[in-house]
Amino acid sequence: MTSAVPGVRRGWPAVDNAAGGLAVDLALYAASAGFAAVTTLTSTLAPHRAWGSVATAGYLVAAVAATAQLLIWRRRPGSPLTGLATRWAVAGLAATTTVLLPVLWQSTERAFGRPDRAQEEVIVIEDSGRRLIETGTPYLSREAIAALPTGEQLFGYTPYQPAMALFGVPRAIVDTALTDARVWFALATVAILALAGRTLWRSGAPEAHRPGDGILRGVQAAAILPFSALTLATGGDDLPVLALCLLALTLAAAGKPGRAGAAVGLAAALKLFAWPVAVVLAVWGATRRSGRRVLAGALGLPVIALLPVLLIDPDALVENVLRFPLGQGLVTSPAQSPLPGHLISITLPAGRLLTGGLLLAVGLAFALRLTRCPPRTAAAASLICGYGLLVALLLMPASRFGYLLYPLAFLIWTPALAGRNPATRPGTGQPGVHLRGDHLS
Template sequence: MISATLACVRVLERIDRAAGGLGADLALYGLSASFALVTALTSTLLPHRAWGGIAVWGYLAAFLAAALQLLLRRPAFRMSLTWAVWAGVALVPLAVQAVQRAAGRTDRAQEEVLVVEHMGERLAHTGTPYLGPDAIGALPPGEQLLGYAPYQPGMAVFGLPRAAFGDVWCTDARIWFALVTAAALVTAVRLLRSAPIRAVQFATVLPICALTLATGGDDLPVLALCLLALACCATDRYRAAGAAVGVAAALKLFALPVVAVLLVLAFTTGNLRRFLPGALGLPVLALVPAFLVDANAFVENVVRFPLGHGLVTSPAQSPFPGYLISQTLPGGRYVAAALLVAAALTVAVLLVRRPPVTAASAALFCGYGLLAAILLMPTTRFGYLLYPLAFLVWSPALAFSRPTATTAPRGDRALYRL
């Protein structure tokens, strides 16, 4: 099975490199344009439709530019084109929706944007970004869902500009999501120097990423900071890696598995003392004020609600195996939970028996582990797939960067020695 997997990977690599990578670029932009068009015409979510109506032109322009490059056999400007496309299919739609929303449109942001901005308002006025169960229960039934904030306390920082300066386009939380995302990704690419264009594309212009940033956006800074942490590990900057992934974990629980994997990597490479303060200190520092003000509110929002024990049900219900099992089998929620625990234990055993010794293998652990978790969680979203996809595609970029202090990347086969 391993040999077949490796052979499949080699075939995909040959396809990806055909015509200097331009053939795959052409397919990526063409399929993305089709996705944007279908979204603009058929999506039931109005922010998604608005994104598709703008992004389709950006993808079509990119398709034509890639076709011209392929015709002239000039792949030199692929990275510049990637950044330009990201601006056209993510940043421009985001700015347009933010401006329209500030002008009074109420259908130009997904609910998570409102939730984050409400977190900022509560933090500014009460010292905690969370409402307790009694306060949520007192809301009208149609508003109770927006009363929940299933994020770490650090996410409230993105809502502070709107709390301070009011409803103008530049205080939209998505603007600040985009700024942090851009800063982290540009820094990661500069650190790696030889980062493959495909890795950058899978964190920027891939529709699942561009759509998410333009309409909701809270996952993109978390992902970008995790990728930055991996790039820092790959270039032996473990203090910076700890700070980057620590900030990510202070924003969203999805970063905690990445923290765990990088802790093992830091331990096996002898860099734990450099990595640990930022990786664990920053999330704990973000939690302390929320716990001191109202610990029960934190537990209600961040623990009970995601686990399905809140006053209302989470809308995160994509038809992945975990959700289907929980909905169709007798005791399905417990079966799905057991499978999720089994997957987590399997990853934990692999981490102990075959610990990663390079950032590249750590990225594979993060990618495969999160993919299993997303597929098996009873409540999840299709958009969460951007995490494992990005980690898996970034692994080769990390493998060919400067090795960590004690190991050589190409000698590490942590996930393939069983």
């Protein structure tokens, strides 16, 4: 199948397929081991150091396994020990030792009295789950937050959409290691990625399933490499959101706009980061006369999640979800990594106004791009989401390095989508004429 995204099937796959994909596997696991080791030695955050001490060994084992596979491939390129199934086994080993084991270890230590084994967002989400059960809303009002001791006001804010509190409900019911919110983040992420991978596999052409397959690379990006594994082991709230967005793009590639809208709608009910993806998918759906089917889930599910909260305390919702992230809360958001937007906002006169203007200009540019050249394939939609979020995150006055996992995962997931865009008749999801000329130029 001719790619709808120029360069996706030429440049990156040429590198990715080198030595049957094993060369890139080895490079990724070796680099990840180095990152984990540096994290152990230099991080100022206790949960990060704890993750690094375990993950370093896990990545090293995966790198050794990939090295052995690469040596076998050079002697016997057709050996089953170098095939895609074996590469998946090594990836599973890496995931177990760098994600699952650290999550269980840190949640167990936390349950036995180590409060430094979880980042703030875990505590915040678990508290929001308790409030959801007790009051029907996960949010505290501005007055209630102001009444907290000064050192605890930051923990009073819940800057997420209402459905995120559901991950904190198990801990509100019973306090054990297995009810740690990270355990449920991990379970949800694994289940969603498994569904996305199964959808890609079933919808792809047979020739797409070769070594260097984009499904494996996408799962590595979304759940195994450090920018996702570290996030999931120490905080984790972004991973289910990301996984749902990837599932939505995958369902779009499979020609299922209604299900794609539902998936991104669930993500949008968890966190605002999914809303730009919902907009891009709605535009994609419009090119196939399926925009309403996408919007039904993409807008309907977040609205359903928001309505009860709006009825109970609308001002608390605005305080937590809008004022706090925009820097108008009682305390300042800790999301202040030294990215360009943050540096501009604190070093230049009227820096915040300048970054706001830059963000507005970028938003208008991408809106114009969507209007004049809408994405007609899921791969093109994924590229737009990746590049758009990357630029936005770099320019935001308050952001975190960890948020970069969103655009990186979208960009790495794109090759898998590019090989699996079924030719469809607009609005039907049935075989039809392949749409050409859909690119980012």
